[in-house]
Amino acid sequence: MAIETPAIQRSTRQxxxxxxxVQASGREHPTAEAVFARVRxxxxxxxxxxxxRNLQRLAADGRIGIAHVGGRSxxxxxxxxxxxxxxxxxxxxxxxxxxxxxxxxxRAAKRAGHQVRGHALVLFGRCRDCTRAx
Amino acid sequence: MAIETPAIQRSTRQxxxxxxxVQASGREHPTAEAVFARVRxxxxxxxxxxxxRNLQRLAADGRIGIAHVGGRSxxxxxxxxxxxxxxxxxxxxxxxxxxxxxxxxxRAAKRAGHQVRGHALVLFGRCRDCTRAx
DNA sequence: CTCGGTGCAAAGGGTTTGCATACAT
DNA sequence: ATGTATGCAAACCCTTTGCACCGAG
Numbered sequence: 001m002a003i004e005t006p007a008i009q010r011s012t013r014q015x016x017x018x019x020x021x022v023q024a025s026g027r028e029h030p031t032a033e034a035v036f037a038r039v040r041x042x043x044x045x046x047x048x049x050x051x052x053r054n055l056q057r058l059a060a061d062g063r064i065g066i067a068h069v070g071g072r073s074x075x076x077x078x079x080x081x082x083x084x085x086x087x088x089x090x091x092x093x094x095x096x097x098x099x100x101x102x103x104x105x106x107r108a109a110k111r112a113g114h115q116v117r118g119h120a121l122v123l124f125g126r127c128r129d130c131t132r133a134x
Numbered sequence: 135m136a137i138e139t140p141a142i143q144r145s146t147r148q149x150x151x152x153x154x155x156v157q158a159s160g161r162e163h164p165t166a167e168a169v170f171a172r173v174r175x176x177x178x179x180x181x182x183x184x185x186x187r188n189l190q191r192l193a194a195d196g197r198i199g200i201a202h203v204g205g206r207s208x209x210x211x212x213x214x215x216x217x218x219x220x221x222x223x224x225x226x227x228x229x230x231x232x233x234x235x236x237x238x239x240x241r242a243a244k245r246a247g248h249q250v251r252g253h254a255l256v257l258f259g260r261c262r263d264c265t266r267a268x
Numbered sequence: 269c270t271c272g273g274t275g276c277a278a279a280g281g282g283t284t285t286g287c288a289t290a291c292a293t
Numbered sequence: 294a295t296g297t298a299t300g301c302a303a304a305c306c307c308t309t310t311g312c313a314c315c316g317a318g
Binding site for chain 1: 296297298299300301302307308
């Protein structure tokens with residue numbers, strides 16, 4: 001009953017470089033623009049549209065994660081395993097990352113019949129440096 | 135040294151209705167558009183711009199919360215106290231809400247010198263109804 | 269009477285998409 | 294040779310903003 005084709009994926013230089021750019025960014029969680037800038041250093045003619053398309057594809061394939069935290073632009077994440085993040089409201093950097101301790105909330109959600117596929121814990125505040133600067 | 139005026143706030147019908155609309159939405163976490171639609175039933179001439187301005191002001195005053203989860207539009211929250219949410223990826227509803235159990239992550243962040251002002255735990259998955267329908 | 273809030277409409281920024289071409293298979 | 298991925302640019306959507314008028318204080 002599989003009506004739709006598996007949609008095989010061609011391996012292009014652009015796709016590989018977009019993935020590499022996200023992975024190389026470490027815990028920075030780059031925006032699409034940042035990935036664009038990085039890939040451009042190698043492929044000057046790449047377009048922003050292509051970057052978005054590849055980011056979406058990689059996310060759909062579960063190779064990277066997309067996080068919509070606080071700001072207006074999405075951020076892309078090389079790790080797919082659930083992680084907690086700690087964002088600085090001032091400089092926007094991700095200061096800290098750890099494997100999560102979901103605790104009671106996940107259990108409660110499951111009890112409510114929810115099929116939990118993942119979660120994201122985001123902490124808001126100020127990093128050490130910005131606290132000092134203020 | 136207070137150069138800027140405290141910026142006193144006039145109470146207008148629009149402001150009151152925007153707040154009421156967010157509060158009346160319960161745990162739906164309405165978008166700006168939804169708030170707009172609701173207030174419009176009472177004040178047909180209100181503009182979307184005014185809704186956004188009042189939502190921002192209410193958030194700045196700590197009277198409502200703003201959540202940027204998953205989708206492209208922001209969602210507004212009548213509760214300011216930290217809460218965990220459980221979003222359905224299919225229908226978008228918030229299925230469940232609970233006071234959080236921050237656990238080790240908050241402690242770890244504080245240890246790293248971070249000034250934690252709040253947090254948000256979002257669970258992704260499918261609600262009971264959508265799981266059945268699929 | 270004052271000046272902050274409103275309505276309207278246009279601008280803004282991030283993301284998506286249509287189309288002809290280039291290229292992986 | 295075939296059809297997918299690309300580059301380019303226009304379209305989209307949500308949100309913000311400039312401006313003249315309105316109305317709370």
